[in-house]
Amino acid sequence: MGLFGRKKSSVGLDIGSGFVKLIEVDHSGDQPEVTRVAIRPLMADAIVEGEVMDPGLVADTIRGLLEDSGIDGRAVVTAIGGHDVIVKKISMDRMTEEDAREVIRWEAEQHVPFDIQSVELDFQILDPQGTGSEMSVLLVAAKRDLVESKLSLLRDSELEARVIDVDSFALHNALERNHPEAMKGIVALVNVGHEMTNVNILEEGVPILTRDIAFGTRRLREDLQREQGLAAEEADAVLAGRQSIDGLDRYVDGAADEVSVGVERAAAFLMAQQAGEGLGRVFLSGGGALVNGFPEALAERMGVEITVVNPFERVPMSVDAPFEVDVLETAPMLLLPLGLALRSP
Ligand SMILES: Nc1ncnc2c1ncn2[C@@H]1O[C@H](COP(=O)(O)OP(=O)(O)OP(=O)(O)O)[C@@H](O)[C@H]1O
Ligand SMILES: [Mg+2]
Structure with missing residues (x-):
């Protein structure tokens, strides 16, 4: 690459328990622009409850994803989260x-x-x-230990950490950039992942509380498999709305119940402090936002407006980026890696 028009890019790597995601953002223009997006499912149980059970497998997945994506930089921004x-x-x-x-x-x-x-x-x-x-x-x-195991996973993947961020900060950053209206009043950002739901309560844009709920779409899939006798792929198709079964509502409502109880519990102490002003709005991201009927069920259960977050609302994709077609379809899952890549070099 020449001296002129040199690109200043950041690569965000989100190692989720369901999917590994990689986003490259170019910071050389007036505003950040997405230049690459790559997603790959992780083999079941490679990461369980935030713990990497099979580092070799995860590193292979990350390396494969890098190759697919065509990203040549080795320095990435990644994050840690969870109870530790x-x-x-x-x-x-x-x-x-x-x-x-x-x-x-x-x-x-x-x-x-x-x-x-x-x-x-x-x-x-x-x-x-x-x-x-x-x-x-x-x-x-x-x-x-958590930081060190993340660093060692990156080494195994032939990568280095430019920054180790925190999940909730990256989610917050990406929300702020795309939905500035979320920085008013008291709102919750709820990221429903494969194993974990991360809840961030923001007051006038300041993070005042972050909580993890041990619930994710994995539970829904497993319940469907066990109780409806579905294969894993069939359960996924049902959750994505590509296949239908009678009584899906019951599962989706159960998930909404679980998430709303977690959010309400997290917000409770706050509501007690500030009489009158309740949770104004909920912003929903993560794979859970894609589950057929879930955003509606959560809105109904919580009695608040739910906005499914689009990480590309105000961060445009480069016109010549080689995207797979399904990037927009999986957009809510990409809030965290986008937030990581938004950290300019
Ligand atoms: N199109 C879809 N429709 C319905 N559900 C989907 C769809 N795509 C993905 N999911 C669900 O979302 C999950 C992945 O979500 P996400 O990427 O937010 O989780 P993760 O970051 O890998 O997990 P965690 O953060 O809990 O470790 C998948 O495991 C799947 O159950
Ligand atoms: Mg996640």
């Missing part, structure tokens, strides 16, 4: 960022339920221009 990552808004004495870096481990000790010696910490001062004696800080603590 804690994101918390804390309040501490006002000081410079440099000073805060010195004392953050000590501060974190009071807020993090893990052995403080075994965690990696990061933080961001949320009100750097503030004048009060206290400042508000977003603290991130991740178990070191």
Whole structure:
């Protein structure tokens, strides 16, 4: 590549338990533009409850995906999430960022339920221009094992980590870019994946709470297999609406119930604090948003407006990108990797 017109691209890699996804975003123009998208299903049980059971298989899938995609860079932005990552808004004495870096481990000790010696910490001062004696800080603590196993998986895939992000931050970033209207009032971003549902509650665009619910579309598929005697592929076809069975509603309503209880529980403490102002709106992403009838069932159950997130609403795709046709069809699954790729180099 020449000196002129040099591309400044970021590659986001989302290693989900159902699908591995890769998105490349070009940052050299006035606004970011998607140049590549690649998705591949992961073999069942290669990742279970966030734990990589078969690193060799996952690394093979990632390498295959890279080859398919034609992406030549080796540095990727990826993320960690789940129960071993804690994101918390804390309040501490006002000081410079440099000073805060010195004392953050000590501060974190009071807020993090893990052995403080075994965690990696990061933080961001949320009100750097503030004048009060206290400042508000977003603290991130991740178990070191989790970070190390992610790094080792990348090494096995012949990749390197440019940034290790946090799932909920990447989702938030991508939501903000595509749906600026979500940064008003109290809203929930609900990402229903294959095994996990990530709930982010935002107040005026500030993440005030993030929670994982141990529910994903995998459960729906397994229930259909067990109770309706369907093969895995048939269950997938039913969930995608390509095949129909009597009584799918019951399963979809059950899923909506489970997710709504999780979201309501997460939001409950907040609602108690702020009498009057309830959850205004729910933004839905992840494979769950594609399940036939699920967004409607969730809206009905929660009694709020549900918006299925389109990560390409305001991040255009490059006209000459070699896309598979189904990119738009799977769009809600691509919010997280898009958020990762939005981090400019
Ligand atoms: N077209 C579709 N219609 C219905 N469901 C779909 C469709 N495509 C994918 N899914 C479901 O969505 C799941 C994948 O969603 P997603 O990519 O958000 O999960 P993941 O990121 O791999 O999982 P997790 O984040 O929980 O580890 C699939 O396992 C499948 O059950
Ligand atoms: Mg996911």
